[in-house]
Amino acid sequence: MLGVVIGGSAGSFPIVTNILAALPKNYPYPLFLCLHRLKHVRTGFVEALSLKSALPIHEPHDREQVLPGHVYLAPANYHMYITTSGTCISLSTEEVVNHSRPSIDITFCSAAKTFGSKCVGILLSGANKDGALGCKAIKDAGATVIVQAPDECQVRTMTLAAMKATTVDFVFSSHQIISYLQKLNG
Amino acid sequence: MDEVLNISEEDFRRIVSAVRTASKVDLIHYEPLLLCHRFERFMQMQGYSSVSVLIEKIMQDRVFVDILLNRIRVQTTEMFRDPQMWRELDQNVFPRLKGESVIKIWVPDVCGDDELNTLLIMLDRNDLLSKSMVYATSAYAKVLADVKIGQIDAKKLEISLDNYSRLEPNGSIEGYFERLDKYTCFSSKLLSNVIFIERSLIFDNPPDKGFNLVLFRNRALNYSQYTRKSIIEKLYKSMIIGGYFILGIGENLKGLEQVTNFVSMSKTENIFRKL
Missing domain, CATH: 3.40.50.150 (Vaccinia Virus protein VP39)
Structure with a gap:
């Protein structure tokens, strides 16, 4: 199975909303979103993302089953893993990584291990280096890494860190990211 | 930049087996995905790039095994979480x-x-x-x-007090802590x-x-x-x-x-x- 992981922080929310709005209801792959968020704000995020999305969006419970065409948003104050079989989500309260829980590095590294070369990692705007190591893990697994063009990012720190950590496959504008995901054929 | 460590399933089993042999602690009861990540993180923090070197250390040094077991344990996060x-x-x-x-x-x-x-x-x-x-x-x-x-970690205490303020905006739990010279202790009472x-x-x-x-x-x-x-x-x-x-x-x-x-x-x- 192919899996798409998307990470972002400051400035990424509008891009994620646009991506989800552009994907069809019968999208054949699961999407995993790891977005930095306030730990005390537990409601509203899924609802806001769902407004324009045809895909069902969940904040998964631990050991929730993964289904194609579903979007899994890392819950506040938990790290989100994808089990090695790719069929389940695991949550964890381990220490913060890069000052973040959920940490993009954790979700991306887990996706690299699970999906191997059948993974697409997309890193969006953000203000710290979380996700850079995860992009490297995805690249090392032989999969595809895309970063949002730094010039387009509201905050470019995150994408620049990823580009420093590994050789990314594509530096795309948000329109190009959407087009890539629409045409994606695993 | 840190390096990505990726322990294979076979290496993971070797580490679990070594810990069992060295300490009689059987980690088989723990979630393998998280445990594997804990091992990877431990190796990163301790500067181990080879599983074989880690296993050798586990087999030779019981104190090291205790440190390992302590570090891989997942802590809770903060007081008044949620x-x-x-x-x-x-x-x-x-x-x-x-x-x-x-x-x-x-x-x-x-x-x-x-x-x-x-x-x-x-x-x-x-x-x-x-x-x-x-x-x-x-x-x-x-x-x-x-x-x-x-004994309470200062940073953790700060986060905990912030959490409490969300439960009780005008309340205070300062009275439950004893501020000493170098650290803070939770109420012994x-x-x-x-x-x-x-x-x-x-x-x-x-x-x-x-x-x-x-x-x-x-x-x-x-x-x-x-x-x-x-x-x-x-x-x-x-x-x-x-x-x-x-x-x-x-x-x-x-x-x-x-x-x-x-x-x-x-x-x-x-x-x-x-x-």
Whole structure:
């Protein structure tokens, strides 16, 4: 199975909303979103993302089953893993990584291990280096890494860190990211 | 930039086997995905790039194994994590426990002081501490010893105070901490109400029976599916009918319907009641 992981922080929310709005209801792959968020704000995020999305969006419970065409948003104050079989989500309260829980590095590294070369990692705007190591893990697994063009990012720190950590496959504008995901054929 | 460490399934099994041989601790009961990540993180922090070197160290140095076991243990995060849950307890659970002559409470698998200290403060605020029997158990004597000492990390305290302010914007819990020269300690008076018992959640019997409340938030995340089921069944059996059981908000009881019979008291905060 192919899996798409998307990470972002400051400035990424509008891009994620646009991506989800552009994907069809019968999208054949699961999407995993790891977005930095306030730990005390537990409601509203899924609802806001769902407004324009045809895909069902969940904040998964631990050991929730993964289904194609579903979007899994890392819950506040938990790290989100994808089990090695790719069929389940695991949550964890381990220490913060890069000052973040959920940490993009954790979700991306887990996706690299699970999906191997059948993974697409997309890193969006953000203000710290979380996700850079995860992009490297995805690249090392032989999969595809895309970063949002730094010039387009509201905050470019995150994408620049990823580009420093590994050789990314594509530096795309948000329109190009959407087009890539629409045409994606695993 | 850190390097990506990726322990293979075979190497993971080799590490687990080495730990078992060196310490008799069997990590097979833990969630392999998380455990593997804990090993990777430990290796990164300690500067090990080779699993073989790590295994050699495990086999030769028992003190090192204890350090490893301590570091791979997942801590709870902060006091008053999920303030809404504590508000729910304050408003809907503690008032129902007030009529009990003795309130038996179990905090199993203690891995740090956060949940226990929060519970003690909440019991004290509700005038329930004097009639409560609070058991804190862990398989690790050192963990219990550290909790008993009550020393609080400054950063963690700051986060905890912030969490509390979301529960009680005008309240203060400063009185529960003793500010010393170099560190801060949690109230020894409150900790003196706790019965600390070294006991494995997997292998040993519960420390008592007839519990009114079992606080088990986010601990089940760390166990394998099979072990999680047997642990929650054990906790369920240790409770009285009508007793309260609390999981973390990222958990649920799916797959446990055959071994437990709980009704949800709060779907968002994961508070259950035994039928």
